[in-house]
Amino acid sequence: MSTLSSKYEPQAVEDKWYQYWLENNYFHAEPDPEKEPYSIVIPPPNVTGVLHMGHMLNNTIQDILIRKARMEGKQACWVPGTDHASIATEAKVVRMLREKGIKKSDLSRDEFIEHAWEWREKYGGIILEQLKKLGASCDWERTAFTMDEGYYKAVIRVFVDLYKKGYIYRGLRMINWDCEAQTALSNEEVIHKEDDEKSILYSVKYQIKDSDDFVVIATQRPETIMGDTAIAVNPKDERHQHLIGKKALVPFINREIPIIGDDYVELDFGTGCLKVTPAHDQNDYDIGQRHNLEVIDTINLDGTLNEKCEIPEYVGKDRFAVRKQIVKDLKAADLIVNEEEFITKIGRSERTNTVVEPKLSLQWFIKMIEISRQAHQAVMDDEVVLYPAKFKNTYNHWMENVRDWCISRQLWWGQRIPAYYYGDNEDDFVVAETESEAIELASTKTGRSIATKDLKQDEDVLDTWASSWLFPQAVFDGFNDDCFDVEKGQIIPGKNKDLDYFYPTNTLVTAPEILFFWVARMIIAGYEYTGKKPFKDVYLTGIVRDKQRRKMSKQLGNSPDPLDLIKEYGADGVRTGMLFSSPAGNDLLFDIKLCEQGRNFSNKIWNAFRLITNWEIDENASNPDNQFALNWFEARFNQALVELEDHFSKFRMSDALMTVYKLIWDDYCSWYLEMIKPPFGEKIDRKTFDATIKLQEKLMKVLHPFMPFLTEEIWQQIDDRNPEEAIIISKWPEPDSFDQILLDEANLAFEVVSNIRNLRNSNNLSPKEQLELKVVTKDKGAFKNSTSAIKKMANLSTLEFVDKKPDNCMSFVLQSGEFFVPITGEIDVEAQKTELQKELDYQRGFLNTVQKKLGNERFVNNAPEQVVAAERKKLADAEAKIKALEEQLKKLG
RNA sequence: GGGAUCUUAGCUCAGCUGGUUCAGAGCACCUGCCUUACAAGCAGGGGGUCACUGGUUCGAAUCCAGUAGGUCCCACCA
Numbered sequence: 017m018s019t020l021s022s023k024y025e026p027q028a029v030e031d032k033w034y035q036y037w038l039e040n041n042y043f044h045a046e047p048d049p050e051k052e053p054y055s056i057v058i059p060p061p062n063v064t065g066v067l068h069m070g071h072m073l074n075n076t077i078q079d080i081l082i083r084k085a086r087m088e089g090k091q092a093c094w095v096p097g098t099d100h101a102s103i104a105t106e107a108k109v110v111r112m113l114r115e116k117g118i119k120k121s122d123l124s125r126d127e128f129i130e131h132a133w134e135w136r137e138k139y140g141g142i143i144l145e146q147l148k149k150l151g152a153s154c155d156w157e158r159t160a161f162t163m164d165e166g167y168y169k170a171v172i173r174v175f176v177d178l179y180k181k182g183y184i185y186r187g188l189r190m191i192n193w194d195c196e197a198q199t200a201l202s203n204e205e206v207i208h209k210e211d212d213e214k215s216i217l218y219s220v221k222y223q224i225k226d227s228d229d230f231v232v233i234a235t236q237r238p239e240t241i242m243g244d245t246a247i248a249v250n251p252k253d254e255r256h257q258h259l260i261g262k263k264a265l266v267p268f269i270n271r272e273i274p275i276i277g278d279d280y281v282e283l284d285f286g287t288g289c290l291k292v293t294p295a296h297d298q299n300d301y302d303i304g305q306r307h308n309l310e311v312i313d314t315i316n317l318d319g320t321l322n323e324k325c326e327i328p329e330y331v332g333k334d335r336f337a338v339r340k341q342i343v344k345d346l347k348a349a350d351l352i353v354n355e356e357e358f359i360t361k362i363g364r365s366e367r368t369n370t371v372v373e374p375k376l377s378l379q380w381f382i383k384m385i386e387i388s389r390q391a392h393q394a395v396m397d398d399e400v401v402l403y404p405a406k407f408k409n410t411y412n413h414w415m416e417n418v419r420d421w422c423i424s425r426q427l428w429w430g431q432r433i434p435a436y437y438y439g440d441n442e443d444d445f446v447v448a449e450t451e452s453e454a455i456e457l458a459s460t461k462t463g464r465s466i467a468t469k470d471l472k473q474d475e476d477v478l479d480t481w482a483s484s485w486l487f488p489q490a491v492f493d494g495f496n497d498d499c500f501d502v503e504k505g506q507i508i509p510g511k512n513k514d515l516d517y518f519y520p521t522n523t524l525v526t527a528p529e530i531l532f533f534w535v536a537r538m539i540i541a542g543y544e545y546t547g548k549k550p551f552k553d554v555y556l557t558g559i560v561r562d563k564q565r566r567k568m569s570k571q572l573g574n575s576p577d578p579l580d581l582i583k584e585y586g587a588d589g590v591r592t593g594m595l596f597s598s599p600a601g602n603d604l605l606f607d608i609k610l611c612e613q614g615r616n617f618s619n620k621i622w623n624a625f626r627l628i629t630n631w632e633i634d635e636n637a638s639n640p641d642n643q644f645a646l647n648w649f650e651a652r653f654n655q656a657l658v659e660l661e662d663h664f665s666k667f668r669m670s671d672a673l674m675t676v677y678k679l680i681w682d683d684y685c686s687w688y689l690e691m692i693k694p695p696f697g698e699k700i701d702r703k704t705f706d707a708t709i710k711l712q713e714k715l716m717k718v719l720h721p722f723m724p725f726l727t728e729e730i731w732q733q734i735d736d737r738n739p740e741e742a743i744i745i746s747k748w749p750e751p752d753s754f755d756q757i758l759l760d761e762a763n764l765a766f767e768v769v770s771n772i773r774n775l776r777n778s779n780n781l782s783p784k785e786q787l788e789l790k791v792v793t794k795d796k797g798a799f800k801n802s803t804s805a806i807k808k809m810a811n812l813s814t815l816e817f818v819d820k821k822p823d824n825c826m827s828f829v830l831q832s833g834e835f836f837v838p839i840t841g842e843i844d845v846e847a848q849k850t851e852l853q854k855e856l857d858y859q860r861g862f863l864n865t866v867q868k869k870l871g872n873e874r875f876v877n878n879a880p881e882q883v884v885a886a887e888r889k890k891l892a893d894a895e896a897k898i899k900a901l902e903e904q905l906k907k908l909g
Numbered sequence: 910g911g912g913a914u915c916u917u918a919g920c921u922c923a924g925c926u927g928g929u930u931c932a933g934a935g936c937a938c939c940u941g942c943c944u945u946a947c948a949a950g951c952a953g954g955g956g957g958u959c960a961c962u963g964g965u966u967c968g969a970a971u972c973c974a975g976u977a978g979g980u981c982c983c984a985c986c987a
Contacts, residue, residue: 022947217987234987248987285986297987361985409913410982417983528981563920565980596935597921603980605921613936616949623947630946671923674935689946696945770953777941777953784944869928874967883928883968890929 020629024622026586029729034148036728042086042744043153045093047517054085055093055518057488057551058154059526059534060162062101063136064108067146069560069568069594069606070527072578076591077557077669078525079152083721084664085522086153087748093518094153095491096144097160100136102430102480109135109429125428132429136163149579151587151724153744160491162483163431170495171431171483172449174545177505179447183383186442189422190298193375195319195335196368200426206363206372215362219287219354220346222247225263225272231256232353234286236360237296238346239338241266242325243314244273246292248303251277253288267351269326276307295376315373335373378442380424380433380476384540388418391539394549400539403555403667407531414532421537423482430477437472438462445474485537488521488550495545507546521551528556555667558603560594565605581611588723589614595673595722617677618726621719624685625730627693628708634699641804642704645691648762649711651754652683658751660718676719684715687766691805709734714749758801765802765809768835771828772810775837778847779826786813790822793833823907829855829900831893849908856901863894 037043047053056078061071078094086092109132110120120128144159160167178184192201218238221230231247247264249256260277273292280303281290294304295313304311314325321330321338330338346352363372392415394400395408402408424433436454437445439462446461448454451468458466489495489507492514499511509516520542526535535554542550560568560575568575581590593611597604656679663672692708694700700708713734720727720743731743740746768789776783789812791799796817799806807815818836825836826848869875870887 020946023949236987280986282986287987290987292987299985299987358986360987406914413912414983531982559981602922607921607936609936612949616947619949620947623950625946627946668923671934674923677935685947686951693946773952774954780941782944783942783952869968872967876967878967879928886929 020622020626022623022626024586024618024726026588026618026725027583030149030151030587030725033725033728033732034151036742037153037744038156040742042742043094044155044157045091045518047513048091049517051089051091053093053518053522054082054088054090055095055521056082056523056525057095057491057521058097059524059530060097060099060160060484060487061143062104063098063140063143063161064101064105065098065143067143067150067578069575069578070557071143071147072150072590073557073560073594073604074525074527075147075150075152076594077555078523079150079591079724080669080721081523081525082153083724083744084748086744087717087720087746089747091517093155093158095158095160096147096152096154096156097162097487097491098140098143099480099484100161100163100430102425102427102477105132105136106427106429128428146579149582149587150591153724158491160487162480162487162490166493166496167483167486167490168431169449170486170490171478172434173495173500173502174486174541175431175434175478175482176447176449177502178382178387181505183387184423184447185381185383186378187381187420188376189379189381190301190374190376191379191422192363192365193317193373193377194365194368194370195317195373196370197365198317200375200377201365201372206365214357215360217286217356217358218343218346218352220267220291221351221353222264222267222291224259224275225265231259231264231275231289232287233289233291235291236358237293237339238342239321239330239335240293240296240314241291241342242269242321242327242330243293243295243312244271244291245294245304245309245312246273246307247275248278248281248290248292249275249288250279250281250283252279253281253283256288267346267349271326274307274309276303278303278306297374301374301376311376313376315375317375319370319373379422380435380474382421382423382482384418384420387544388415388536388540390543391415391536392418394539394543400549400551401553403553407528407554407556410528411531411536415536421479421482423479424474424476425479426475427477430480431483433474433476433478435474437474438466438470481533481537484534485541486545488519488538488542489515489545492518494519505545515546519546520549523553523555524551525555525557527559529559531556553667560604560606563605563607565603568606576606576608581608585611585615586618586725588618588726592617592673592677592722595670597670617681618723620681620685621723621726621730624680624689625712625733627689628705628712629733631694631705632699633702633705635702637699637701639692639701639704641808642692642701644762644801644805645688646704646707647755647801648758649683649688651756651758652762653679653711653714653749654752654754655759656683657718657749661751673722676715676722680715680719684711687762687809690809716743717746717749720744720746761798761800761802764798764830764832765806767830768806769809771830771835772812772837775826775828778851779839783811786811788813788838789815790818790825790836790838791815791833792818792821792836795832798832821903821907827852827904829897829904834900834904845908849905852901852905852908856898856905859894859898859901863891863898866891866894 058078059074082092082094112135113120113131147154175184192206194201215236217234217236219232219234220238220241221232223230233247244266249259251257251260259275262275263272264275265271266273280299281288292300292303292309294301294309294311296315303309312324314321315335316322319335320332321335323331325331330341333341343352364370365372395402395411402411434449435445435447436451436458438458446454446457448457451471454471455466455468458471486495492512494500494507494512494515499507499515501508507515524535538550542548562568562574566572566574578590585593590611592614594604594606596610596613597607656675660672660675663675692704713731716727716731724744728743772787772789775781787810789810803815806812821834822836822838825838827834827836829835866887870891876884
């Protein structure tokens, strides 16, 4: 008996084949003019990251695309890499140091960076190693890192170039400041808790200048009163219109501030009067810009108040302490007219949980409108195609309202901004790739000799996205001295073999959350630096959620460890499990059962293969009866292949997998193999065997992108008669034309078989008991090739065509005939009758609707001829069927 | 508040330019089976007013309008 286990054991083969692929360098691709290129750049995961379910989905899809392309004979190159992820990594390093008792503030910049590199050496590779377990066929020789020396230089070069082109400027901007960690936060690091954050809204009286009247404003931050530079009301507000143009006095310090009209103010919130504190609120800042208001920053970096608040007893105290204090003082002065609780969505720092302080500071920006124009148009014109298409709208909306991009971050880990200051004025700086260039530039600019010690480089680093937006060119070293023209600020074609060949890349597979952060910006950089798009298609995956639709997250603990899953179900099982429920662009509701389904599928295939390998071959025998099965499956395969290509072309990965799944499980295993399977103990003829092996091989090929390990294992076991050395580089089957008539005949045959099986079931007849079948039909041709297959599959002793309807039979009616199975034992007449009656009722109902349609003159006159003709045929068929059913019912009494 | 998008079987989803692949798939469920590849399996079966209300049309799951509900993105109420 078999030497193969009846259970497929992925653990035993996966590492072996991955190693084999690596050793043979199958993943590596060099430019080859003979071949069509196909390239993908990975969305680089955070260098500190650990593989999660989102990565699994994302990388499975990329691997499928790249493996298919490779088999199609393209030069397939999938470039892997990691992102230095400045904020996330720096936070991790800080935490790690803290655990060792080292404070970041005690370290110099260089010392800290050194620690960060150590960290990255130690943990940076983990996620890529994990990808290997998944089977990812990345070109590891090309592994990139956004802080690699060459990449670093590219980022700096681009900064300098954009500065020279006038796209980069320095400006004031309201940022999220973490007073505890003393750093700026990106919006993503600020958590807005909606639920139970309660605050008090105070109504405070401000005296109107030169009168005894007051204006009452509402605020939840009375400690910022001293930074007020205006009071705003809505110009449409009849209650307050008359105040516009007057002046009010800030409590305690009695500074005069104007009362202005601005649409921003809501009529029905608070008192309808808003105190404007441009230094400590984004909206107030915007209002300040519109009305040229002064900005008075009363809060220090650590959250205490400074001298500008003008009240000595508040200076140096924490903002929240001052809040309590000033409320007391305002009450004492009888200036608070109302207090009410309300629920606020205050922002807190993800890291320290302190309330984020909006703060104005000088930051670096990229002007976006002009530079993004072509990238905007490219997507609108489908030059770059988004899948699913609905994201085109989102993209459009964003690009139409694009805002300048703040690219500086108050961190150390990242590309340091190459601006060098030589004086105290805001404009006393130069931007240069290197310090020596900076010295030169500064000397020229100032007309005096500037030395290293006179220069101070900007302390900030660049936003991570300001490096990863160059990924598609930078991974091919597109900004090096040879191919980057510094004068033009462009990458010159013909100077970089890799870039000339692999760029533009073909497909980008990523998450919709970063459509703007990353995808849009890559398109912008692509056009800016190469004049070309960076990729043709963008496939946006969904978010992996649990069964309750909750996002998978560490905090919730609802995310399984992908490596554990791989251990349990095999990489192939997990890959297919992810894909079973992930229609393009929809969220994926992950359920462990899907991995189980994937594993079961592996096992099914394994056992089909086991069946074949156990057959003994008779070199001399021939079995013409098998020809039908062979011809049919060939046709069916080609039909499925056309379907498969269609799904692939539309990035319907889940449907593509399902096509292969059904082809293998239903068509191949349940029908084809059962049709050609020799009776127990008998040998199979050579011709059928060889043909079957060929089919198995073809099936393994179309399955390979989805299940690389299992298919390679089977391929390698099939033996060496095949000249193709490994399935990973074997040739993808070409779709061929197929015989529809043959497929129709088979479908009819299968229906007959199913009906007979059904009769067995409902009459408790064993599948082992042989039955006879008598067929009354006008169209014997419909069974021309399939009779022996029907006999075998339905376990019939005879199948004959008769003219007269036999008695004492179970029966059923199909499109072109009536089918009778003589019965020796007891038949369940009632069951038969209900079956037939049910069918009869259905047919009569159907007939009714068709008659109605055809009775409608307007239908007959207006509908296209074929539609009417089809309707007439339906009518005739239904009438014939009804007649047959009625007769059979009559016979049963 | 602005925008996008969705609502089809118990669940997750297909369903292209309105008409035979128009009511589908996978899973789940039910009934028989340990039949010599596979119980991680085999055979069979039952599930749906296509969210609701109108309209256009000879004909609507499909097109239009409105209603209800869901999801996402952006901006956020001092």
